[in-house]
Amino acid sequence: MVLCERCENKEATVTISRITNEKKHKIHLCSDCAAEEGYFAWSFEPQFPVHSLLKSLLNDMSGKAASQRLTPGRTVSSDCPNCGRSYSDFSRTGFLGCGQCYETFSDTIKPLLRRIQGGTVHRGSRPGEQSEAARSDIRQQMSDTKHRIKKLKRQLKEAVDMEEYERAAELRDMIAQLEGEDHE
Amino acid sequence: MSEKQAPFAERSSFWMRGGGPSADVIVSTRVRLARNHKNVPFPPEMAKEHAEQVLSLARDLNDCLRRDSEGEYVFDFWPLSELDETDRWVLVEKHLVSPQLVKTAALSGVILRSDDAVSIMINEEDHFRIQCLFPGLNLTHSRELAQQVDHILHEVVNCAFDEQLGYLTTCPTNLGTGMRSSVMAHLPGLVMLNRLEDVISGLSEIGATVRGLYGEGTESRGDLFQISNRITLGQSESEICANLQAVIGEIVRKERSAREEAYGRRRDELEDKVFRAYGILTNARMIETKEAMRLLSALKLGRDLNIVTHVSQDLFSQMMIRMRPALIQSRAGTSLDPRQRDIRRASLIRNALLDS
Numbered sequence: 001m002v003l004c005e006r007c008e009n010k011e012a013t014v015t016i017s018r019i020t021n022e023k024k025h026k027i028h029l030c031s032d033c034a035a036e037e038g039y040f041a042w043s044f045e046p047q048f049p050v051h052s053l054l055k056s057l058l059n060d061m062s063g064k065a066a067s068q069r070l071t072p073g074r075t076v077s078s079d080c081p082n083c084g085r086s087y088s089d090f091s092r093t094g095f096l097g098c099g100q101c102y103e104t105f106s107d108t109i110k111p112l113l114r115r116i117q118g119g120t121v122h123r124g125s126r127p128g129e130q131s132e133a134a135r136s137d138i139r140q141q142m143s144d145t146k147h148r149i150k151k152l153k154r155q156l157k158e159a160v161d162m163e164e165y166e167r168a169a170e171l172r173d174m175i176a177q178l179e180g181e182d183h184e
Numbered sequence: 185m186s187e188k189q190a191p192f193a194e195r196s197s198f199w200m201r202g203g204g205p206s207a208d209v210i211v212s213t214r215v216r217l218a219r220n221h222k223n224v225p226f227p228p229e230m231a232k233e234h235a236e237q238v239l240s241l242a243r244d245l246n247d248c249l250r251r252d253s254e255g256e257y258v259f260d261f262w263p264l265s266e267l268d269e270t271d272r273w274v275l276v277e278k279h280l281v282s283p284q285l286v287k288t289a290a291l292s293g294v295i296l297r298s299d300d301a302v303s304i305m306i307n308e309e310d311h312f313r314i315q316c317l318f319p320g321l322n323l324t325h326s327r328e329l330a331q332q333v334d335h336i337l338h339e340v341v342n343c344a345f346d347e348q349l350g351y352l353t354t355c356p357t358n359l360g361t362g363m364r365s366s367v368m369a370h371l372p373g374l375v376m377l378n379r380l381e382d383v384i385s386g387l388s389e390i391g392a393t394v395r396g397l398y399g400e401g402t403e404s405r406g407d408l409f410q411i412s413n414r415i416t417l418g419q420s421e422s423e424i425c426a427n428l429q430a431v432i433g434e435i436v437r438k439e440r441s442a443r444e445e446a447y448g449r450r451r452d453e454l455e456d457k458v459f460r461a462y463g464i465l466t467n468a469r470m471i472e473t474k475e476a477m478r479l480l481s482a483l484k485l486g487r488d489l490n491i492v493t494h495v496s497q498d499l500f501s502q503m504m505i506r507m508r509p510a511l512i513q514s515r516a517g518t519s520l521d522p523r524q525r526d527i528r529r530a531s532l533i534r535n536a537l538l539d540s
């Protein structure tokens with residue numbers, strides 16, 4: 001009898017294969033632990049079927065790719081010069097090996113992005129942007145009373161938003177006390 | 185089993201305290217940002233020394249967060265290699281790290297804020313995954329907190345970023361903002377009336393995804409579903425969250441009306457289901473996770489419809505987490521076989537209900 005690798009108690013009846021860092025692991029679990037695994041994998045984050053999307057995309061492109069293979073000096077399956085990621089590793093897992101891979105495999109990634117994303121140009125935040133504002137917000141030195149009151153009021157608003165009325169009452173008392181001190 | 189219990193085992197995570205906006209339908213909100221170091225290969229191509237380099241940056245980040253945090257919060261860094269198997273699974277059971285992170289425990293880690301509202305996974309699919317967890321429907325708070333942590337990350341880590349593509353992630357499904365926002369929704373009303381399919385069909389066209397649990401009946405999984413944004417590139421963080429908020433608002437509205445309709449149409453059946461759940465949970469001496477989950481879901485519905493009133497607001501979130509195997513064993517301080525766990529699980533829930 002093979003014991004479940006997680007609880008080490010019941011007989012392992014389910015084998016789950018998973019790919020982690022390119023290595024295929026097989027884990028043997030009892031039915032209870034397998035159900036738990038399913039639960040946790042789910043409760044955590046959605047997994048998008050990028051492999052299957054990639055596969056269908058590659059099938060669509062195979063005609064084009066075949067003709068490219070005939071072109072001298074141009075190979076579809078060249079490895080990433082920076083990290084060594086092979087094209088087959090990328091197409092098998094949907095995972096890239098470094099930032100430069102996006103250039104290396106751009107022929108595949110561009111049509112993929114058009115299919116899975118809402119656009120091809122980033123419109124969100126950038127490194128360093130607003131960082132001063134955010135820093136001063138999170139780092140505000142609350143040494144003097146006015147700052148401390150301001151901070152408490154912010155927490156009060158949060159507590160009310162969160163419907164944490166007990167905490168809100170506590171904060172209100174603290175603010176009233178500090179405001180009293182401030183006027184002295 | 186370690187001598188000393190890890191401090192994150194017994195403490196109540198912020199999201200587990202329940203409440204928050206739309207708490208009758210939305211159990212919790214998570215926003216996560218994926219970030220990678222510019223000059224280090226991503227985890228799939230990472231050598232051991234690269235992984236160690238990232239872990240060392242995580243230590244620096246932890247120091248920065250500690251210095252910057254406002255008084256009441258403390259951050260701690262846990263290399264998973266320094267935790268025993270039970271404590272690693274406790275992190276998974278509290279939704280703070282993924283099962284995948286545990287699989288690579290030798291070279292992975294996690295930074296936790298003392299209320300677990302911030303959890304940063306190190307060397308998972310990406311080098312850094314900042315996650316913020318709130319109770320109820322709290323996309324804005326979660327996103328803002330995640331972005332604050334992100335700003336501090338940039339002081340320590342030179343992130344892989346491209347002018348056109350945004351943040352470069354291991355998987356192209358996370359490219360751009362690197363942001364995935366999701367909520368855990370309790371949808372027993374839509375399940376009862378068989379309306380879930382209608383509600384979720386067509387959501388993917390507007391950039392959202394709903395996921396339930398695999399296989400078996402959703403009932404045994406507590407009627408829980410996860411709703412998240414699908415798109416990460418081409419929209420700003422706040423646009424993505426606003427779109428998701430609209431989708432979720434609609435689902436919340438439909439779930440509430442489904443509950444009222446079900447209650448109106450089959451009042452006796454529904455009350456019977458709720459009171460049976462209450463009866464079993466307050467009396468059972470042994471209970472399996474699946475059965476407990478099904479009954480807790482019925483009890484939560486009963487509470488939200490005011491069929492039962494003497495059940496505390498956080499019971500569902502607390503119990504669905506605390507009854508899991510690793511947490512039960514962590515609390516017992518010893519490993520337990522499934523039968524012993526069933527006994528402890530029954531007593532845990534019984535006592536929580538009798539206290540509330």
Ligand SMILES: [Zn+2]
Nearest residue numbers: 004007030033
């Ligand atoms: Zn097992």
Ligand SMILES: [Zn+2]
Nearest residue numbers: 080083098101
């Ligand atoms: Zn590369």
